[in-house]
Amino acid sequence: MSNCRAWQSVPRLPYLIRGRVVRGFRRGGTDLGFPTANYPEEVVEKLPSELNTGVYCGWASVDNGDVQKMVLSLGWNPYYKNEKKSMETHIMHQFKDDFYGSILSIVILAYIRPEKSFSSLDELISAIKGDIADADRILDQPENKIFIQDNFFKGDASL
Ligand code: ADP
Ligand code: MG
Numbered sequence: 001m002s003n004c005r006a007w008q009s010v011p012r013l014p015y016l017i018r019g020r021v022v023r024g025f026r027r028g029g030t031d032l033g034f035p036t037a038n039y040p041e042e043v044v045e046k047l048p049s050e051l052n053t054g055v056y057c058g059w060a061s062v063d064n065g066d067v068q069k070m071v072l073s074l075g076w077n078p079y080y081k082n083e084k085k086s087m088e089t090h091i092m093h094q095f096k097d098d099f100y101g102s103i104l105s106i107v108i109l110a111y112i113r114p115e116k117s118f119s120s121l122d123e124l125i126s127a128i129k130g131d132i133a134d135a136d137r138i139l140d141q142p143e144n145k146i147f148i149q150d151n152f153f154k155g156d157a158s159l
Contacts, residue, residue: 014058015051015108016152017087018159019043021062021100024088032121034128036073036088037062037104044087047074053085057135058109059147060091063102064157067148068093071128071135072108075115092132103157107147110138 017039024038053074060070069092076082089106112134118124138144147153 013056013109013111014147015047016106017043017108018103018105018157020159021102021104023100024086032125032128034090034125036090037099039087039089039104041084044085047085047087052111052114054114055112055131056108056110057112057131057138058107059139059153060089060104060106061153061157062091062095062099062104064155066093067153069135069139070106071112071131072106073115090128090132092135103159105153105157107150107152109144109147112138 019039019042021037022040024036051074053076056072056074058070058072059067061067070089071092072087072089074085074087077084077086089104112131116127118127
């Protein structure tokens with residue numbers, strides 16, 4: 001019988017991140033219809049190592065633009081033999097153009113599910129749609145909505 005107990009396996013959310021959008025390897029936009037903005041390696045390396053891989057949701061803003069809902073995937077990157085993590089943000093908003101080189105500010109608020117592998121593209125696409133529906137519902141909760149007004153999203157989004 002143990003006399004201590006761990007209450008938290010991941011650091012307390014929310015987690016706030018700001019970084020430049022770089023090109024990734026995957027072509028999420030073209031293949032899946034869900035483009036994901038990638039952060040550079042340095043940003044991912046600074047994450048607490050105990051932050052579990054999987055799908056999260058929260059809020060995002062590109063440069064000083066409007067705050068939008070987002071789903072984020074934190075996963076082991078097969079291009080680096082699964083030794084490095086990648087963090088990719090799909091913003092639930094239709095943008096006119098790409099925004100490579102822009103500053104992406106995100107607030108990670110909730111964990112949706114662990115990382116999974118899918119046997120078909122259709123399965124992956126329906127999982128992403130499910131994640132987006134979950135994110136939509138979670139972020140509409142008043143305690144999560146207040147982050148739209150957070151000072152983090154106000155003012156100059158420089159690094
Ligand atoms: P990459 O492998 O370079 O990340 P993607 O196909 O995943 O390519 O597309 C990501 C890029 O698409 C982003 O870096 C951004 O410039 C652009 N983009 C356009 N709309 C969105 C969106 N709603 N969410 C995320 N990225 C978007
Ligand atoms: Mg991407």
